[in-house]
Amino acid sequence: MGWFEGREHLLAVRVYYEDTDFTGLVYHAAYARFFERGRSDHLRLAGLAHATLLANPDPCAFVITRLAIDFRAAARIDDALLIRTYYDAITGPRFLISQRATRRDKTIAEATVEAACIAPSGRARRPPADLVARLAPYLVSPQTP
DSSP states (O other), rough: OOOTTTTEEEEEEEGGGGGBBTTTTHHHHHHHHHHHHHHHHHHHHHTTOOOHHHHSSOOOEEEEEEEEEEEEOOOBOOEEEEEEEEEEEEEEEEEEEEEEEEETTTEEEEEEEEEEEEOOOOOBBBOOOOHHHHHHGSSOOOBHH
């Protein structure tokens, strides 16, 4: 579940055997999973669990439209990582998110993520007002039209 420090959400992640490749280093795709957990747990801790968003009278979900990861250093089996997540801004249906995986304050990987709010039909839509209000304390800049 993690915790908040200011607007930053932190999630502790342990590297398991299944996260590594044959060299014992974390496989690149594992970082996408770690970052997904960070984004989801940020929302959950802010009171915006995915299942709740879909069950609302005005339901919505998210899709990732862009994910860029820069790898800075190697992580290995049994490493304790912190996934640091910032929901930076909401612009129309888009959410701009910054993430880092760190080990003892050393950055292992950084991600920039763009997610879109969608209706259950899959069509892009503006996020419901209550979602924006719950995320407002964590945003760098307010929602823009």
